[in-house]
Amino acid sequence: MGQLDKEFIKDLMEVTEKELTPKQAKIVQAAIEIFSEKGFAATSTSEIAKRAGVAEGTIFRHYKTKKDLLISIVLPVISKFAVPFFAEKFLNEVFHDENLEDIEGLLKILIKNRFEFVKSNAPLIKILLQEMAYHSEIRESFKTVFVTKVLPKFQAAVEHFQKQNQIADFPAATVLRLTMTTIIGFLVTRFIIMPDYPWDDEKEIEYTIQFVRNGLKEI
Structure with missing residues (x-):
């Protein structure tokens, strides 16, 4: 490897x-x-x-069982990569006050950061996505990360932009769902489903930003 x-x-x-x-x-x-x-x-x-x-x-x-081996691989992807990296180091970087002036700037940091993360760890992300539906331990760990670590930070950013009338008055959880579904869909397609397609990565990132930005605009 x-x-x-x-x-x-x-x-x-x-x-x-x-x-x-x-x-x-x-x-x-x-x-x-x-x-x-x-x-x-x-x-x-x-x-x-x-x-x-x-x-x-x-x-x-x-490892007592094959599943113990799987869990020993997948949980660190969530706990070490997703908790300290995604929810602390990453979110502190992304949601630092100086990055909250413009939602497009925030989305660009968000997507580029996740792009590099998935690019570097595509096999591990593939295993995580494949097995989450079948193993409650993986689902519960992932849920805990998002509910306790990601959602509070994301909610603060959403409220900030709503006060500036940059995005519609959707519930924070809805904004998270709409945003992450689009971003994760882009990354999964890019690195797992169609990794060999001749993507123009910079353009695809910009298209994704505009798609999310337009979807969150005040009506």
Whole structure:
């Protein structure tokens, strides 16, 4: 796997607060590749072991079940990437007062930041989206992040722009739904559904900004 995936292994060790053994790192790398390619249900531990170059029993010395291996990969995507990065570092950057003068500027920062995040972590995002519908642990973790971390910050930004009459008087949760559905749809299409299409990324970002901006305008 490439450098970006090695960075994820490094971050995974920070989340778990323990160093992965070389064999365990190979298991995680192989699982990310195959879960992304085939999905969790269609992947066997023997396939993971073969690609990792380890005995199948080695997997079960580190993870009780295949699902434990999945959760060990996916939850850090939410908790380490999504909580500190998305809800703290990212939102502090995006919703800093100097960025709140114009909603288009805010949307540009928001989309470009998420663009680079998904570009760097597309296999992990694919696994997260694929498996969220089937595993309550993943859904609940994702829900907690958005309800407790993202929505309050987003609500403050929405109220700020509504006072300036830049966006319509929609409930904050509705603005979040409309905005994130459009942005996530763009990113999923760009990096997961049609990654090889000859996109003009700068233009697509601008089109997305204008689409969201026009949809939120005061009527």
